Amino acid sequence: MLDKTGIAKRIAQEVKDGSYVNLGIGIPTLVANYIPQGMNVVLQSENGLLGIGPFPFDGEEDPDLINAGKQTITTIPGSAFFDSALSFGMIRAGKVDLTILGAMEVSENGDIANWKIPGKMVKGMGGAMDLVASAKHIIVAMQHVNKAGESKLLPKCDLPITGLRCVKKIVTELAVLDVLPDGGFKLIERAPGVSVEQIKNATAGKLIIEGDIPEMIL
Amino acid sequence: MLDKTGIAKRIAQEVKDGSYVNLGIGIPTLVANYIPQGMNVVLQSENGLLGIGPFPFDGEEDPDLINAGKQTITTIPGSAFFDSALSFGMIRAGKVDLTILGAMEVSENGDIANWKIPGKMVKGMGGAMDLVASAKHIIVAMQHVNKAGESKLLPKCDLPITGLRCVKKIVTELAVLDVLPDGGFKLIERAPGVSVEQIKNATAGKLIIEGDIPEMIL
Amino acid sequence: MNKTVTNATEAIKGINDNMVFAFGGFGLCGIPENSISALVKSGVKGLTCISNNAGVDDFGIGLMLHQRQVKKMISSYVGENAEFERQLLSGELLVDLIPQGTLATRLMAAGYGMPAIFTPAGVGTEVAEGKEVRTFNGKEYLMEYAFDVDFAFVKAWKGDTQGNLIFRKTSRNFNPLVAMAGKITIAEVEELVPAGELDPDHIHIPGIYVHRIFQGVDYEKRIEQRTLTPRA
Amino acid sequence: MNKTVTNATEAIKGINDNMVFAFGGFGLCGIPENSISALVKSGVKGLTCISNNAGVDDFGIGLMLHQRQVKKMISSYVGENAEFERQLLSGELLVDLIPQGTLATRLMAAGYGMPAIFTPAGVGTEVAEGKEVRTFNGKEYLMEYAFDVDFAFVKAWKGDTQGNLIFRKTSRNFNPLVAMAGKITIAEVEELVPAGELDPDHIHIPGIYVHRIFQGVDYEKRIEQRTLTPRA
Numbered sequence: 001m002l003d004k005t006g007i008a009k010r011i012a013q014e015v016k017d018g019s020y021v022n023l024g025i026g027i028p029t030l031v032a033n034y035i036p037q038g039m040n041v042v043l044q045s046e047n048g049l050l051g052i053g054p055f056p057f058d059g060e061e062d063p064d065l066i067n068a069g070k071q072t073i074t075t076i077p078g079s080a081f082f083d084s085a086l087s088f089g090m091i092r093a094g095k096v097d098l099t100i101l102g103a104m105e106v107s108e109n110g111d112i113a114n115w116k117i118p119g120k121m122v123k124g125m126g127g128a129m130d131l132v133a134s135a136k137h138i139i140v141a142m143q144h145v146n147k148a149g150e151s152k153l154l155p156k157c158d159l160p161i162t163g164l165r166c167v168k169k170i171v172t173e174l175a176v177l178d179v180l181p182d183g184g185f186k187l188i189e190r191a192p193g194v195s196v197e198q199i200k201n202a203t204a205g206k207l208i209i210e211g212d213i214p215e216m217i218l
Numbered sequence: 219m220l221d222k223t224g225i226a227k228r229i230a231q232e233v234k235d236g237s238y239v240n241l242g243i244g245i246p247t248l249v250a251n252y253i254p255q256g257m258n259v260v261l262q263s264e265n266g267l268l269g270i271g272p273f274p275f276d277g278e279e280d281p282d283l284i285n286a287g288k289q290t291i292t293t294i295p296g297s298a299f300f301d302s303a304l305s306f307g308m309i310r311a312g313k314v315d316l317t318i319l320g321a322m323e324v325s326e327n328g329d330i331a332n333w334k335i336p337g338k339m340v341k342g343m344g345g346a347m348d349l350v351a352s353a354k355h356i357i358v359a360m361q362h363v364n365k366a367g368e369s370k371l372l373p374k375c376d377l378p379i380t381g382l383r384c385v386k387k388i389v390t391e392l393a394v395l396d397v398l399p400d401g402g403f404k405l406i407e408r409a410p411g412v413s414v415e416q417i418k419n420a421t422a423g424k425l426i427i428e429g430d431i432p433e434m435i436l
Numbered sequence: 437m438n439k440t441v442t443n444a445t446e447a448i449k450g451i452n453d454n455m456v457f458a459f460g461g462f463g464l465c466g467i468p469e470n471s472i473s474a475l476v477k478s479g480v481k482g483l484t485c486i487s488n489n490a491g492v493d494d495f496g497i498g499l500m501l502h503q504r505q506v507k508k509m510i511s512s513y514v515g516e517n518a519e520f521e522r523q524l525l526s527g528e529l530l531v532d533l534i535p536q537g538t539l540a541t542r543l544m545a546a547g548y549g550m551p552a553i554f555t556p557a558g559v560g561t562e563v564a565e566g567k568e569v570r571t572f573n574g575k576e577y578l579m580e581y582a583f584d585v586d587f588a589f590v591k592a593w594k595g596d597t598q599g600n601l602i603f604r605k606t607s608r609n610f611n612p613l614v615a616m617a618g619k620i621t622i623a624e625v626e627e628l629v630p631a632g633e634l635d636p637d638h639i640h641i642p643g644i645y646v647h648r649i650f651q652g653v654d655y656e657k658r659i660e661q662r663t664l665t666p667r668a
Numbered sequence: 669m670n671k672t673v674t675n676a677t678e679a680i681k682g683i684n685d686n687m688v689f690a691f692g693g694f695g696l697c698g699i700p701e702n703s704i705s706a707l708v709k710s711g712v713k714g715l716t717c718i719s720n721n722a723g724v725d726d727f728g729i730g731l732m733l734h735q736r737q738v739k740k741m742i743s744s745y746v747g748e749n750a751e752f753e754r755q756l757l758s759g760e761l762l763v764d765l766i767p768q769g770t771l772a773t774r775l776m777a778a779g780y781g782m783p784a785i786f787t788p789a790g791v792g793t794e795v796a797e798g799k800e801v802r803t804f805n806g807k808e809y810l811m812e813y814a815f816d817v818d819f820a821f822v823k824a825w826k827g828d829t830q831g832n833l834i835f836r837k838t839s840r841n842f843n844p845l846v847a848m849a850g851k852i853t854i855a856e857v858e859e860l861v862p863a864g865e866l867d868p869d870h871i872h873i874p875g876i877y878v879h880r881i882f883q884g885v886d887y888e889k890r891i892e893q894r895t896l897t898p899r900a
């Protein structure tokens with residue numbers, strides 16, 4: 001079973017050299033810490049920056065320099081600023097290679113729900129609907145089950161959806177799964193110490209298991 | 219009867235303090251020379267400049283600094299550069315207050331033809347179709363009759379049109395005329411030494427003459 | 437073309453109840469602090485406010501919400517704001533939540549004179565309800581309309597007397613788009629300089645989009661999430 | 669993400685006959701001189717070329733026309749160019765003349781992932797033939813499609829190894845839009861600098877839109893109309 005750091009570490013293995021990546025708030029943000037040194041990856045912040053650097057040292061924070069989670073950040077050599085329309089323009093045009101974000105539910109055909117719980121105060125979708133509608137490759141980082149113990153990998157999303165047929169891969173505390181183009185969660189890897197049975201029990205949607213499922217290497 | 223300079227001088231009287239103006243190639247370009255000193259007028263060049271300055275002195279020309287007629291120009295304090303999409307964006311959004319351009323024909327309902335003569339090599343409309351479709355106020359600078367002596371102020375354009383119902387005012391070597399919202403060329407002023415009769419004879423479209431027509435003051 | 441006014445109070449002349457306002461800023465980064473203060477003082481009400489976020493309880497647009505000046509917010513994310521939540525739940529406040537890219541592009545569309553744009557954001561979701569869906573190259577898009585904004589309020593780093601604006605780092609965000617969208621656009625700047633002092637190649641928004649400009653004062657520039665790297 | 673290639677010949681690898689190319693520049697101002705030379709040498713043919721203008725007889729895209737490499741030009745104004753006129757009248761060359769703002773916006777639409785845009789330019793003219801007309805707020809607009817560009821060629825003043833670009837004065841023109849539109853975008857620059865040397869606030873086109881960049885050589889930067897003010 002992985003903790004949040006473990007999920008972030010595993011997702012970092014999916015990031016390709018020479019790619020532009022947008023990281024959502026929460027676990028996805030942690031992924032940046034585990035991208036191997038020397039790999040050329042440029043992080044996009046949808047509030048108008050390519051080339052997110054580390055958090056600033058105390059006293060060096062700049063109120064004019066934040067990420068989409070409103071955290072103070074820094075730039076790196078080669079960073080560029082732009083406005084929000086160009087930011088979503090490059091997302092919409094498919095220039096961002098990979099989007100990593102959290103979810104409340106994912107359906108077996110790749111629908112994602114991550115912005116609204118009926119009956120609860122709705123804070124808004126932010127840039128999530130734009131990102132999931134446009135990104136070439138989307139990886140979801142989330143817990144396999146919710147706090148009530150119910151699976152978040154479903155035949156169909158119960159919650160209001162954020163985007164249709166867009167999620168390509170899911171990394172949870174239990175497993176790595178691909179969402180197949182024809183539907184279904186294909187089990188790719190188990191988390192250390194997790195059995196296929198555990199994953200089966202935690203997955204409500206169609207789970208596809210072919211051959212031996214290797215344990216992930218972190 | 220006015221020469222080209224006279225037409226430009228008369229049109230310069232229409233330019234309002236505090237306005238953004240786009241000047242077409244030919245006579246319209248000359249208008250810039252007759253805008254009164256001290257009047258705040260910013261000239262837009264659709265290739266990406268607000269704030270056109272005078273032509274450069276010999277030796278100071280810059281190949282990276284031209285107007286839409288491809289002439290070398292200069293900037294003035296407060297100039298700004300931008301790309302062609304923003305340039306036509308501000309035109310389309312009605313931010314340019316006045317467009318002055320030439321024409322081959324204008325119809326009595328304000329249609330303009332100025333880009334194509336069937337049977338002749340067509341060079342293209344450049345930005346003219348964008349300008350006439352969007353400008354808040356359009357003044358045409360042209361000769362009243364063509365080289366064959368035929369009126370260019372017509373009931374209906376014979377040539378392929380550039381834009382519909384867009385011309386608001388026409389200044390020719392003979393007269394100043396308003397194009398009325400309901401159609402018709404309303405005679406506003408006569409050029410020095412030109413009679414109403416001469417203007418009547420040179421105008422094929424509906425000409426509206428009310429009361430005494432003053433001679434223009436240049 | 438001198439567009440300078442002395443301060444925010446003078447800048448907001450002509451505002452009226454029930455108008456549509458748009459505000460630059462992302463969270464509290466790059467918000468027009470001076471204009472918001474003047475709007476709070478003005479008592480104008482019944483407003484429709486287009487802004488990516490709604491400020492916090494005691495800062496930004498939150499100050500206007502506190503005075504019940506806002507009838508409707510159009511935002512992508514309204515964040516943590518207790519008074520906002522109370523008004524929303526009590527039905528005093530209307531909220532249109534729209535995708536962030538859609539918000540940005542609808543503002544841009546206004547500035548570019550484009551009445552509508554197409555975006556895939558929200559296709560198949562409740563955002564798509566009642567909207568025209570159109571397929572291009574096998575992909576579905578929603579048609580979304582340009583915003584119609586009476587007054588636009590932006591904050592820039594530097595500006596000149598002609599209204600040319602330069603933004604700094606990520607405080608650019610929605611500001612250029614909001615600036616382009618206003619029928620009347622009011623810019624406040626940290627540094628107002630004479631025309632000719634800004635490099636014409638560095639200008640982010642040409643003055644043609646700006647109607648009034650003033651030198652702002654007393655910027656707080658509050659940070660929402662001070663996140664630091666520990667020194668080794 | 670180093671996108672540097674050594675020269676134009678290396679930059680144009682992957683081009684093929686019958687592709688769609690787009691070029692920055694207005695007249696001869698800001699044209700990608702090095703890339704055009706390499707394309708002429710390459711012998712590639714059957715091209716559809718999107719460019720506001722078509723160069724002159726012995727410079728710019730005129731050089732490619734002279735080699736009969738161009739099947740179709742998509743331009744707003746084709747100017748004075750005898751060989752162009754000869755090929756057009758003989759039927760060897762196809763030409764799509766479209767309004768300049770439409771050309772710019774169709775390129776921009778590609779870079780912004782918008783499949784189509786609306787513009788009033790050309791309504792009621794022969795440009796509107798076969799196009800969808802749509803009324804918004806009582807005004808008619810044409811629906812125009814985003815361009816689909818295989819290779820885009822731009823010229824910038826400065827660029828860094830990550831592909832970030834800064835343009836100079838009116839040589840900016842169509843270059844940023846062309847840069848955004850390319851499936852593969854090739855930028856040549858007068859000065860190539862290491863990442864980090866350009867101020868991130870001054871960058872006109874972020875490197876995400878640029879795939880290959882090289883230091884150009886031997887720029888002629890020809891002036892079409894040297895127009896001067898006489899010294900007093």
